[in-house]
Amino acid sequence: MVIGASGQIGRPTVDALARDGWEVTAASRGGGRDEGWDDTVRTVRLDRSDDAALAALVGDGCDLLVDMVAYDAVHARQLTSLAGRIGSAVVISSVAVYDDGSGRNFDTLREPGGFPAYPVPIPETHPTVPPGEASYSTRKVDLERELLAAADMLPVTVLRPGAVHGPYSPLPRELYFVKRNLDGRRRRVLSYRGESRFHPASARNIAELVRLSAARPGVRVLNACDGQAPTVAEIGAAVDAVMGVETETTLLDGPPEGSVGRTPWSTPLPVVADMSAAERELGHRPVVSYAGSLPETVVWLTDVLAAGRDWRECFPFLAQVYPDLFDYAAEDAWYAA
Template sequence: MGSAVVLSSAAVYVDARGRAFGAHSDPGLCADYPVPVTERQPTLEPGEGYGAQKVLLERELLALGKRLPVTLLRAGAVHGPHCRTPRELYFVKRWLDGRPVRVLAHGGESRFQPVHVDNVAELVRLAARRPASRVLNAGDPTAPTVAEIARAVDAAVGWECETVLLEGAPPAAEPSVGRTPWSLPKPLVFDMAAAEAELGYRPVTTYEESLPRTVEWLAATLRGRDWRVAFPEMAAAYEPTELFAYDAEDRWLAGRRA
């Protein structure tokens, strides 16, 4: 094998104070990255846990040097048809359930860099043509806010849903309220300049352009099935009550309107 292209993760990055991605939901304690994040951003030390194990993978492979040139792609939140943990499920299932309201924590401003599978494939194709030992970010051309994603899903399905914005983190009494798979207290957005300069990379799609096909696939997969059966890895990654805690939302909304 002459060279390799290997997927790493945004989870390797730490901020200037050494705080890792997703380590804390409190805005005052969570990782606070520059916007955008370049590949020069510090990373975790190798060790246990998802991000630290990805760093170990990166360092082991980069140490091979000319013996095996490896391009490592630090992927954001991967999305597209056939995803095993589709974040868009959060909004599509609510549409199928006829849920007329949603609550978004952090004012709906959370930004978690997405990357469509077609953009990942394009990066793999280009990197394989230019073997080298390097690390590159893998992201879509933009990182929409969670409120923008919600509106884009609504547009894709022809649905109108009331959005209630919760300033700050989910309430301690109802920690599932307002929490979505994108709900970071502070943004994680990628700089893609290195991939553009080194590979001549140009994204083949955007989040918004790709969304209708993803939503269509999700809806077809979900109809008539329990979401935990349709997407067992998504169910394993999130507590069942965390994503679709309608009773908790109703209690919180009733208290807010009282």
């Protein structure tokens, strides 16, 4: 059973499991079906917050439960309460749980001097923020700890993705470059000399980790990112190559100047996850590179914008997180100055 099956990570996960021989029940709020899924995949509607509905769907039991949308300790207890009916679980967390050991983390990013100085790369044994209800990060730690505390009853693999990318994303960072190219913007500005690295995680590579974890149940916490962590300048060049355009990039030595130079990857220090544990424990190899995954993402984003809709309407969550992503007037004024 896959909860959150119609989402960005859920779609390729259902496909990977079905291709591996699993009889998959794809559960989501809308009960939708991806056109690429095998006909054997069963789709059902599920309200993730309804304990009784989840218990009824599990029924007499399932060999594997994959949870894409578990968020906090409440969701963890939902799963552990069904431990006797679930063979093993794979649950999605986030690299946002990491603390740098000095009280800096994803919750302090925008504070003066608050950007975390993580080791490169970050191992799964690195400290996390304290559990609690204060933020997304602390809630994810709460989720992880509740699950791991009950691991003797329910074997669980916790996966920590980085900057997830691929079609159907509610936060498509690649839009930063794709929309500029579609709008005919052939100049751009990148802060921190274009060297920022925020480790991307292809939804298809995460799905492969789910598939491997399903075949080898256990108790583990693994980073779930791509094989490489390109810089933001390399990401821009890769998008340009897919779209067949040439652009001119101006590099700022330091931080963005207002909105100019700010991208969804712009960080003063690298955030790069160590993927050696996944390779060692599961024999994981990425099924796609970042550049290799881009064509389907570019096509999807282009199609979404083709109807002429405002990008904020298409991607409200992205607009909430990065409201000034396309402040062309500020860029033009910066160039003129």
